[in-house]
Amino acid sequence: MSAAYNEYLVPGKRGFHIDESALMCKNGCDFYGNPVWQGYCSKCWRDHSQKAKQAQQLQHHHQVSPVQPGVSGSPHAFAKFEEKKRQQVDKRSKSMRSIFKKAQGSIKADQASHPTAHWNQQKQPSFESQQVKRDFDDFLKSLRKPAAADVFKQIHAFVEKVQQSEDMPIEDLSEMVQDFYQSMAERLQTHTAFKGFSEEQAEQLLGFIEKYLTTRLYKLLFCPLTTDDEEKDLRVQNRIRSLNWITTTQLDAEVDDRDPVIREKIDQAITDIIKMDSKRAPQDKLACTVRCSKQIFEILKASRGQPASADEFLPALIYIVLKANPPLLHSNMSYVMRFGDPSKLMKGEAGYYFTNLCCAVSFIENINAESLSLTQEEFGRYMSGEAVPPGGYGSNGSTCEGLRLMYQNLNALAELCKRQETLMENTLTLQQEMRGFKEAMLQEIDGVIARTPCTIRERVKANIDEEDSEVDNLPPPLLPTPASV
Amino acid sequence: MSSSRVDLKVVLLGKEYGGKTSLVERYLHDRFNADLPYQNTIGAAYGARRVKVGEHTVTMGIWDTAGSERYEAMSRIYYRGAKAAIVCYDLTDSSSFDRAKFWVNELRQHEEKCKIYLCGTKQDLVDGDLKKHRSVDYYNTTDFADEINARVFETSSKTGNNVRELFYKVAEDFCNDPTNFQKQDDSTLHIYDEPQGKSCMC
Numbered sequence: 001m002s003a004a005y006n007e008y009l010v011p012g013k014r015g016f017h018i019d020e021s022a023l024m025c026k027n028g029c030d031f032y033g034n035p036v037w038q039g040y041c042s043k044c045w046r047d048h049s050q051k052a053k054q055a056q057q058l059q060h061h062h063q064v065s066p067v068q069p070g071v072s073g074s075p076h077a078f079a080k081f082e083e084k085k086r087q088q089v090d091k092r093s094k095s096m097r098s099i100f101k102k103a104q105g106s107i108k109a110d111q112a113s114h115p116t117a118h119w120n121q122q123k124q125p126s127f128e129s130q131q132v133k134r135d136f137d138d139f140l141k142s143l144r145k146p147a148a149a150d151v152f153k154q155i156h157a158f159v160e161k162v163q164q165s166e167d168m169p170i171e172d173l174s175e176m177v178q179d180f181y182q183s184m185a186e187r188l189q190t191h192t193a194f195k196g197f198s199e200e201q202a203e204q205l206l207g208f209i210e211k212y213l214t215t216r217l218y219k220l221l222f223c224p225l226t227t228d229d230e231e232k233d234l235r236v237q238n239r240i241r242s243l244n245w246i247t248t249t250q251l252d253a254e255v256d257d258r259d260p261v262i263r264e265k266i267d268q269a270i271t272d273i274i275k276m277d278s279k280r281a282p283q284d285k286l287a288c289t290v291r292c293s294k295q296i297f298e299i300l301k302a303s304r305g306q307p308a309s310a311d312e313f314l315p316a317l318i319y320i321v322l323k324a325n326p327p328l329l330h331s332n333m334s335y336v337m338r339f340g341d342p343s344k345l346m347k348g349e350a351g352y353y354f355t356n357l358c359c360a361v362s363f364i365e366n367i368n369a370e371s372l373s374l375t376q377e378e379f380g381r382y383m384s385g386e387a388v389p390p391g392g393y394g395s396n397g398s399t400c401e402g403l404r405l406m407y408q409n410l411n412a413l414a415e416l417c418k419r420q421e422t423l424m425e426n427t428l429t430l431q432q433e434m435r436g437f438k439e440a441m442l443q444e445i446d447g448v449i450a451r452t453p454c455t456i457r458e459r460v461k462a463n464i465d466e467e468d469s470e471v472d473n474l475p476p477p478l479l480p481t482p483a484s485v
Numbered sequence: 486m487s488s489s490r491v492d493l494k495v496v497l498l499g500k501e502y503g504g505k506t507s508l509v510e511r512y513l514h515d516r517f518n519a520d521l522p523y524q525n526t527i528g529a530a531y532g533a534r535r536v537k538v539g540e541h542t543v544t545m546g547i548w549d550t551a552g553s554e555r556y557e558a559m560s561r562i563y564y565r566g567a568k569a570a571i572v573c574y575d576l577t578d579s580s581s582f583d584r585a586k587f588w589v590n591e592l593r594q595h596e597e598k599c600k601i602y603l604c605g606t607k608q609d610l611v612d613g614d615l616k617k618h619r620s621v622d623y624y625n626t627t628d629f630a631d632e633i634n635a636r637v638f639e640t641s642s643k644t645g646n647n648v649r650e651l652f653y654k655v656a657e658d659f660c661n662d663p664t665n666f667q668k669q670d671d672s673t674l675h676i677y678d679e680p681q682g683k684s685c686m687c
Contacts, residue, residue, distance in 0.1 A: 310550050311552055314551040314556060347492075347493070348533075349531050352531040352548050355548075356530075358562050359563070363559060
């Protein structure tokens, strides 16, 4: 075979002639193309499809934009998300994943709905894992050696076991994890390595085990592809979005959302509930719920001038959830229920607030005209965005926002003025002090000088060559005498 | 209460402003704010307290619930897994007792294992000379209680009358039920077998 002939041969497929140029990327970038990517190489295909997608999106956007503001982009985003999910499940290949990631990065913020947050976590997988590993190791070091070794062994065997059963239905995984918690709890009580552990120590250790496991296995356990969690997340999210006209009065929530101080607390509560999605361990997610709930009690206290009870708390929580629209809410809640410590979920304080959150979400899903004391017609009009309820967040939200900012700025300015004044005052005092100090210093120096006058004695010059009377007393120098041999 | 381990979940059910919160407040902190007849003073809806019954010490987690009819449909989420339910009604408000019957039915249907305690509140308002204010007849309530195998406590959060007795009874019944303690001796954790995957979202 001549070298020239060789060039026309498709590697591996003897006898099938094809021009090499047909194999190359259509873009002419010197890489091989692939029919799957319409003759582009992987890189150019990515660019190409991305551009096409953006163009399509832009067009689509123009078409849908006149529709009601509340619901616009969402069905579209949902369809796109659906498609992505399907492909993800079909291929599960690394390259496809990376394409999605790239493509998603360019999608505008409002379009890149919450699934992005989830994929992003896959991008940098191990920061949290490393962190929790360090913490866990530190904690293990504080234990006795056999105990630490045993926990370490158990937990790693279990992590491996879960990683191998990746495709199990989530209910089975949940059961597996819960069984593991229980077996560890029993082990702490019966195994000799843990003899003498106090109840608190055991509880702490179990907490760490939960944290370590769930953080390490988060990708597997959170919002798994085998469930319709993502779909439900989107449904909840859209539902909340379409209900953004609901006001505190309709909910009977005694929250004064115009007062800037309370407004700040509301923002804090919203931040807390949103933070839930950024935590990995169920206990941390629960802690976010508890923080948010406590903040709500603060809000109620400030709004009503008196402390609140469960009757006031639930409406306020519903209001906060509606305003926050926490990302991946359904997934987060299912995850906590599947992998959290059930005894805490069922009975403890965190469980109480979490139950309230479940209640709030359930209420939001089933909200209707009756539950808001509205007529069917009114409700329909608000839902469709045709009308906005008086005093609603939507109607004067912008002015409120502006005013709020202004008041905030005024407050900040007043604060600055005050600080400036104190600064000036302090400067003047400092100046005076310095002057005083200088004078006192000078006085003191003068005093010292007066007390101990400085007299410099004449220096006596010594001349060793000078003839001296003492020299006369010296014996005459020795004279050399020749020695007789 | 700092202890994070809770043995016994007690849920409070009853009409809005029926005195649930004051009852908890009185029990947990032994105080009552007369200026705010139906508001508590710390602003919390959850409380825990340790109770010693004989040789056992149990920690009760007390769950207050929103009493508005609006949230009726979700009440099941609250009393899931509760060992005891205190159904409150206002002795001066007959409609609150009708609502109490509603809760009892709900509980009987969905949470059979949950023990029920009927609790008439604001007893100080119908005491002695004030009998004419009473709207819920005592014998009606006891008849109803016999029917559903429950106990009746008429309490006053203002004077503290019967409050401690009510909660002590709850703890005592819990401790006297040997099935509760088998679990306790097994492990510190209670793992419930029931699937709890999506129960709240459906």
